[in-house]
Amino acid sequence: MIVLGIESTAHTFGVGVITEDEILSNAKESYRPEKGGIHPRKASDFLASRAGSVIRKALTTAGAGMEDVDLVAFSRSPGMGHSLRVGSVAAKTLAYEFNKPLIGVNHCIAHVEIGRRVTGMNDPVVLYTSGANTQVIAFQGGRYRVFGETIDMGIGNFIDSFARYAGIPFPGGPRIEELAKKGKYVELPYVVKGMDVSFSGILTNLRQKLKKHELEDLCYSLQETVFAMMVEVSERALAHCQKKELLITGGVAANKRLREMCRLMCKERGAGFKAPPMDLCVDNGVMIAELGLKMHKAGVKGEVNIDQGERTDEVEIKWR
């Protein structure tokens, strides 16, 4: 069965084509603001302008035409309304034009499912770290439960915001990681509340420190602090659920220090640790196709209306 998946929840328009056994293609284009953060309308204009070419590229690379596709999947939730609409319209247009079944899927769960597929981990705790999302997810009682999460901004947005204040061009993550290598520790607030983390207070604190400290030191302390917070919550989830594996995904999973910390924590607990290849950690169409495939095979019809705010634990999981 050939599935075409369309990702369009934020700043990436991604299209993936897969079968049960193979990932045939993974095409994407991402909107990069010249300065400042992501403007929702500009982002969606960008996505709409690239939709056609990305779909074409994904099909060409896969060596397939629309007539070969058996199912069209798209990210229906959660995300920015403008962006979601672009993906939804593209998917519906294809489905109606070529008379294919259509299925809408949850973006966060798609990250988890593609991670399980490519790492071979069956029942991991998932640390999902991206621009807008920071969640620790585990499967329990028939649902993906969010054990811990950010109560304000996502880790990626936090890092990008700090980068902007510090005059580091977008994307700030890689540069901050580089600078951190030469830094020393400056005390920052450490904010774990129960199982949740919070970044906004740390951001304010860092801003106030910008003039008084070396940028290297702030980058180092930022990484050591917020990554430790996320790893701590991940460990709690592992202990609480008595699970034996941790999977990291999302764009921030590219950070080597974060991976190292996850690996150390897991080693101490005797747990396994894996991450998918980076092009499947960031937003992509392959993961949408993968979740669409799993839902379809489980006989889930799936909603086709978009939902900006759907939560991970609202989705009934019938394929596990």
Added chain:
Amino acid sequence: MAVKKELIAQGAESRLYHYRDRVIKERVRKSYRIKQIDIKLRKQRTKAEARNLKKAAKLIKVPKVIDVKKFRIIMEYVDGEVLRDVISTTSREVIKQVGEYVALLHSRDIIHGDLTTSNMILGDELFFIDFGLSEIKNSIEAKAVDLHVLKQALKSKHHKYYRNAWRIIKKAYLESYKEGEGVLKRLRRVEARGRYKNRG
């Protein structure tokens, strides 16, 4: 003859040892975080937990704190069964007491943070243990979430007794805490949000 200390539990951040009539809770070093952060957190949390245990001791039965070291709390050993394992034979009075205990803690703004039946020990009397996630917070939301954790724990682990137990607990909570009504009202909102989570 020397009595060996015996490891009785291992959580995400600490180890629990049984030694003679004492329990030693030790917060262990985490190699993933840098020394400065590691030491700060272990110190702060040990101090806060001991403080909250002492506060709670004035209201309900909790293990008595004997000594507090840098990363270690030494407390009395509480003999009994974990409520989780004996709930099927537990009397109505004990279940009622669970509600009263939570009410008493909340009336002094103590949020336990991990109210599960694994953290309740029934010996000669009922004890609440493990204040590792506790905090002092004058917040209806925090109290509602505290109750929610308890309700979820009952529901998932003790499905058969859940309805009855929750009714008794709710009633006792309301009788023992004059602001309980507001907390229960907020609890309904917490549940309606559907963003509930297990806490560990």
